[in-house]
Structure formats: structure tokens, C-alpha cells
Amino acid sequence: MDHENLDSLPPFPDDVPTILLDRLSLTKLLRYDSDEYRKFCRACENIGFFYLDLRNEGQGDSILSDADELFKISEQLFALDFEEKSKYDHSKKRSYYGYKPLGAGQVDEKGNLDSVEFYNIAKDDLFGIMEPLPQPDIIQNNRYKLKTFVTNAHAIVRLVLDLLNEHLQLPPSTLANMHCIDQHSGDQIRMTRSPPQPMNDGVPRLAGHTDFGSITVLFNRLGGLQVLPPGPDAEWKWVKPLPGHCIINLGDSLVKFTNGLLRSNIHRVISSPGEQARSTRYSLVYFSRPEDNVLLKRLEGSAVIPPLPEGVVEEDVSSKDWVIRRALANRTNLHDKVNMESALGTEKISRRIKV
Ligand SMILES: O=C(O)CCC(=O)C(=O)O
Numbered sequence: 001m002d003h004e005n006l007d008s009l010p011p012f013p014d015d016v017p018t019i020l021l022d023r024l025s026l027t028k029l030l031r032y033d034s035d036e037y038r039k040f041c042r043a044c045e046n047i048g049f050f051y052l053d054l055r056n057e058g059q060g061d062s063i064l065s066d067a068d069e070l071f072k073i074s075e076q077l078f079a080l081d082f083e084e085k086s087k088y089d090h091s092k093k094r095s096y097y098g099y100k101p102l103g104a105g106q107v108d109e110k111g112n113l114d115s116v117e118f119y120n121i122a123k124d125d126l127f128g129i130m131e132p133l134p135q136p137d138i139i140q141n142n143r144y145k146l147k148t149f150v151t152n153a154h155a156i157v158r159l160v161l162d163l164l165n166e167h168l169q170l171p172p173s174t175l176a177n178m179h180c181i182d183q184h185s186g187d188q189i190r191m192t193r194s195p196p197q198p199m200n201d202g203v204p205r206l207a208g209h210t211d212f213g214s215i216t217v218l219f220n221r222l223g224g225l226q227v228l229p230p231g232p233d234a235e236w237k238w239v240k241p242l243p244g245h246c247i248i249n250l251g252d253s254l255v256k257f258t259n260g261l262l263r264s265n266i267h268r269v270i271s272s273p274g275e276q277a278r279s280t281r282y283s284l285v286y287f288s289r290p291e292d293n294v295l296l297k298r299l300e301g302s303a304v305i306p307p308l309p310e311g312v313v314e315e316d317v318s319s320k321d322w323v324i325r326r327a328l329a330n331r332t333n334l335h336d337k338v339n340m341e342s343a344l345g346t347e348k349i350s351r352r353i354k355v
């Protein structure tokens with residue numbers, strides 16, 4: 001089935017350093033295929049990123065169609081006037097939901113600004129379990145499609161969590177029970193747009209970061225995403241978008257739950273490579289996060305999660321506080337001077353460099 005009109009976009013060049021992520025099959029993972037499961041476990045420990053082939057499986061085909069629809073909706077959303085979009089910037093109320101204008105976040109210590117705009121839609125809003133936020137008509141009129149996308153993305157998240165639960169030898173459903181779709185959490189859809197950007201002086205569109213929550217389900221069509229593999233001599237590598245696949249990556253909470261056994265990889269977005277730099281770039285993300293009150297600490301009850309070093313006491317930080325801190329730390333409208341250190345999550349652990 002042709003889900004994405006990738007043909008009309010300039011091709012991803014074949015002469016840029018590209019990471020060979022595992023391509024895992026949703027169909028095989030749903031069957032608990034043993035080779036696929038082994039590859040999955042290895043990918044989650046070593047790089048924390050993989051492609052998931054969604055084709056020819058009912059739920060996978062549904063989410064590919066949902067993503068097509070949502071890309072069209074996001075084109076219409078971002079085409080609205082800046083004044084209209086700015087009505088939905090809730091950062092002053094310490095909320096990361098709604099609109100983040102282009103250039104609202106700092107990307108480095110020098111004070112360079114990002115070049116991507118976002119619109120974040122709360123899962124809790126779509127599921128009617130929070131005070132509804134004001135939304136532009138294009139969102140209001142498509143709540144059903146947005147909710148369907150969340151439901152399908154959450155089913156993928158659930159599968160990934162169940163497989164990890166097994167790998168970690170945790171009591172049944174330990175991870176799933178911290179990510180119930182009908183409980184309060186910071187789960188969200190994010191739509192992003194960045195304008196065409198010729199290869200510039202190396203200022204990223206979106207600064208290097210690890211994702212704040214548990215599992216990210218990402219759809220993009222143009223290059224621009226890069227990951228920084230572990231190790232002291234690592235160099236940024238491109239992630240090539242593949243039709244019919246989403247990209248799955250692990251976030252901070254799984255690093256905290258497993259004391260670093262699972263990996264949340266640093267990634268960033270820069271200008272799209274080659275001819276692609278002349279096109280506007282959109283991406284569509286589902287971020288799943290632990291329920292608001294879950295503490296981000298090493299989990300008990302597993303023989304494979306490494307113990308904490310002698311004498312180390314973990315901070316008591318809830319999933320909700322962790323995500324809000326990270327999401328708003330680099331917003332220039334909220335701080336006299338942005339302190340990039342305060343925006344960090346598990347990046348230092350992610351580098352896997354012994355100090
Ligand atoms: O746009 C992309 O490909 C990735 C975006 C991303 O990393 C994020 O929004 O956290």
C-alpha cells in the first residue's frame with residue numbers, strides 16, 4: 001500500500017554518514033518471534049533507536065494512514081497566521097502543550113535559537129481527562145482522527161513496554177501499569193514544521209537531547225534527524241527516513257528505571273541533507289511518558305537491572321516534574337538567562353563515557 005507520497009520529495013542523499021538502525025517488523029514482534037525479539041533487546045540496550053516496519057499488519061497500516069492524515073492537518077495548522085497560532089502558546093502558564101513558535105528555544109550556550117515550530121496536543125485532552133485547552137478549529141474539528149492516532153500509537157508503545165518488561169524480568173505488566181492510557185500523564189502528539197534551511201554554520205534546528213519520557217513513535221519524511229552513537233569518539237550520524245516505517249526511540253524514564261541498562265540516545269535535528277534542504281520539513285511524534293505521579297527511579301523486582309553504586313541515593317522526581325522542567329528550561333521568554341545545563345536529562349549517561 002502506498003501510504004506516503006515520498007516520491008515527490010527530493011531523495012535522501014547516499015553520500016552522507018548514515019546510521020544502520022535495525023529494521024524490526026511489527027508483525028514479527030507481535031508474534032514474539034525469537035530472532036526479532038533478540039534484535040529488539042539488543043537495539044534497546046545498545047542504541048535505543050530502531051525502525052519499526054508497520055506495513056501489512058492491521059494496526060500498522062492504520063497508523064500509517066493516520067499519520068498521512070495528520071501530516072495534512074499539520075500543514076493546515078502551521079499555515080495559520082502567527083497571531084492565531086500564538087494564542088495557543090501556554091508556556092507562561094508553565095504548560096508545554098499548544099504552540100511553540102519558531103526560535104522560542106535556545107539551542108546552545110552561545111544563545112543561538114531553534115528553527116522549528118511545534119504544536120503539542122495532550123493525550124489527556126483528547127481522552128477528556130483534563131480541563132480542555134483552547135485549540136484552533138483545525139485541531140478541534142479533527143479530534144477524532146487525533147484520538148485514533150493516539151490509540152494506535154499507544155498500542156505500539158504497549159507492545160514495546162511488554163517486550164521490555166519480559167527482557168528486564170520484571171513482574172508481569174510492571175511497565176504497562178505505569179503507562180495506562182486512561183490515567184493522567186504527559187503523553188502528547190507533537191507536530192513540527194521547519195522552514196527550508198540551507199546547510200548553515202552548524203547551528204541545529206533542534207538541539208541535541210534525549211527524549212523526556214518512555215517511548216517515542218516518530219514519523220518524518222525528510223532527513224535532518226541525527227543521532228550521536230555512544231563512546232568518546234562518536235560522530236553524529238543521519239537517520240534516513242524509510243517509507244512504511246516509524247522510528248522508535250527510548251527516553252529518560254527507561255534509563256532511570258533500569259539504572260542505565262536501556263539506552264536513551266542523544267539526537268538532534270539539523271538542515272536536511274543535499275537537495276532536501278530546499279523543502280519545508282514536517283515531523284509527527286507521539287511521546288509516551290510514565291503517569292504523572294510515577295517516580296523516575298530504579299525499579300525493584302528485576303534480577304537484570306544493575307544495582308545502584310554503593311551509597312548512591314536517587315532523587316525523588318515525578319514524571320510530571322521531570323517533563324515540565326525539561327520542556328520549558330530553554331524557553332527564552334521564561335528565563336532572563338537560559339541555563340542549558342538545567343535542560344539536561346540523561347544525556348551524560350547516554351554518551352557512555354567513563355569519567
Ligand atoms: O523531527 C524529528 O525527526 C525529531 C524530533 C525530535 O527529536 C523531538 O521532537 O523530540
Ligand SMILES: [Fe+2]
Nearest residue numbers: 209210211267
Ligand atoms: Fe527527540
